[in-house]
């Protein structure tokens with residue numbers, strides 16, 4: 001099955017998403033609720049466009065040899081520097097709430113391709129527990145990403161994760177800007193609160209939704225082991241900077257203290273190479289994974305990940321990199 005076939009099949013089953021040949025945030029635009037961006041609806045497209053504008057330098061005299069895309073993250077060996085992104089609720093893509101089967105299929109696809117899934121704790125009870133059960137069932141590495149709910153509730157969820165084999169635990173801080181949420185303690189967290197959350201687990205602690213050097217340094221101060229440079233795919237703040245634009249300065253400031261993952265409009269192996277050359281350790285991709293799952297379940301996820309692997313290998317080869325350690329800023333024009 002090709003990715004084009006996966007997309008074609010998704011097109012007939014998915015709501016509010018046209019499974020476009022290029023997932024660039026244009027057709028979904030201002031659709032929230034839905035998979036688009038916050039009004040006026042150009043944030044996802046701005047993220048995508050910023051990667052498109054970055055050019056790569058060829059290096060044709062590197063010795064011939066196989067390209068190794070493997071890496072290590074949170075003590076786990078990954079075949080690709082890739083994490084799949086959390087979608088807390090699939091109700092925006094489907095009439096029925098398929099969040100639990102979605103997480104199960106994506107976790108399976110990730111296990112079978114050697115990458116890490118990040119799954120959301122969802123809007124419905126039991127989503128976190130079901131994701132953790134899928135992780136165990138598929139022998140996968142999966143990272144639960146907890147929304148900024150009330151502190152006690154986050155702590156309760158971290159305790160559940162602590163009792164599992166999850167490689168890390170994550171809290172997403174920028175979801176505080178989602179207008180569908182309010183009340184019940186949901187909202188922004190301070191650096192002191194982040195410290196409390198960090199101290200509640202021995203697992204690597206990942207903060208998702210960092211867009212400035214200031215916040216990256218504050219996450220480091222709170223003891224985070226990794227940050228995900230992300231503006232939630234343009235869903236929380238109109239006119240937020242594209243992630244590709246802020247990544248280099250954030251990597252420069254905290255790259256030697258913590259792992260840096262970046263998301264937002266990364267759609268190809270060449271984009272992955274650009275992100276690594278700009279200082280990321282790995283990338284996270286979200287919306288195309290939904291398309292892949294709606295198109296062909298775990299198999300669709302595998303097809304998409306293998307497409308990225310092929311593209312990354314080719315781009316690395318042409319830029320003279322035979323392993324991820326060879327990737328550097330000189331590859332960016």
Ligand SMILES: Cc1cc2nc3c(=O)[nH]c(=O)nc-3n(C[C@H](O)[C@H](O)[C@H](O)COP(=O)(O)O)c2cc1C
Pocket residue numbers: 034035036044047085086087088089092120121122145147172175208230231232233234235263264265266284285286287288
């Ligand atoms: C419908 C939808 C739901 C999402 N739900 C979550 C969530 O529950 N938790 C979270 O951390 N991020 C969530 N995200 C954000 C993504 O994980 C990711 O950060 C963002 O979509 C950017 O990546 P992309 O451009 O590859 O889609 C959601 C995104 C979409 C489109």
